[in-house]
Amino acid sequence: MQYYPEVLRQLIDELKKLPGIGQKGAERLAFFLIKRPHENVKSLSDAIIAVKEKIKICSSCNALAESDPCRICSSSKRDAERICVVEESNDMFFIEKMGEFNGMYHVLQGVISPINGIGPSDLKIESLIERVKHSPVKEVIIATNPNMDGETTALYLHKVLSKDGVKVSRIARGIPVGGELEYVDEVTLMKAFEGRTEMK
Numbered sequence: 001m002q003y004y005p006e007v008l009r010q011l012i013d014e015l016k017k018l019p020g021i022g023q024k025g026a027e028r029l030a031f032f033l034i035k036r037p038h039e040n041v042k043s044l045s046d047a048i049i050a051v052k053e054k055i056k057i058c059s060s061c062n063a064l065a066e067s068d069p070c071r072i073c074s075s076s077k078r079d080a081e082r083i084c085v086v087e088e089s090n091d092m093f094f095i096e097k098m099g100e101f102n103g104m105y106h107v108l109q110g111v112i113s114p115i116n117g118i119g120p121s122d123l124k125i126e127s128l129i130e131r132v133k134h135s136p137v138k139e140v141i142i143a144t145n146p147n148m149d150g151e152t153t154a155l156y157l158h159k160v161l162s163k164d165g166v167k168v169s170r171i172a173r174g175i176p177v178g179g180e181l182e183y184v185d186e187v188t189l190m191k192a193f194e195g196r197t198e199m200k
Helices: 005-014 023-035 039-056 088-097 125-133 148-164 188-193
Strands: 079-088 103-107 139-142 168-170
Touching: 005 023, 079 088, 079 125, 079 188, 103 125, 125 148, 139 148, 148 168
Parallel strands: 079 103, 079 139, 139 168
Antiparallel strands: none
């Protein structure tokens, strides 16, 4: 990399720090940015700086937001009796994009992962328990990912939250639309049977 000008080398080094970007990808991005008009590159840099300066964590649900409390937590039109628990803010945004859920959210900011040394105290579980105790919540919907860590987290949440008499449910998992049974793994198929509903 000594053959690159110093400023270009620094840009490539910074781009390599992004997830999924290796040496070749960083070089391609760097040369792409060099070819772009100055105003386009400035818009990108301004957007990156703005997101770092303006995005904060909602003190109620722990989601990324521009205000505290966030627009969902401060809305009187949301169903305060239901809280959907997700791993990260991007999970919440994905659910919101569907437009089907009108309750509140709680972002754990991760999952319980013993292999990575992450326990319940490393997540926003205590604040969830406090929310459930001091608000009119009747149902907590756990929407963690259907993998080992997501399942471990869901089981732990069920154990600690069901003590307070609140209904704890788990989003249904199963065969995706358009999927074929022969290509579905055994765990997914088992969950599909467990989550079956009566045809009406």
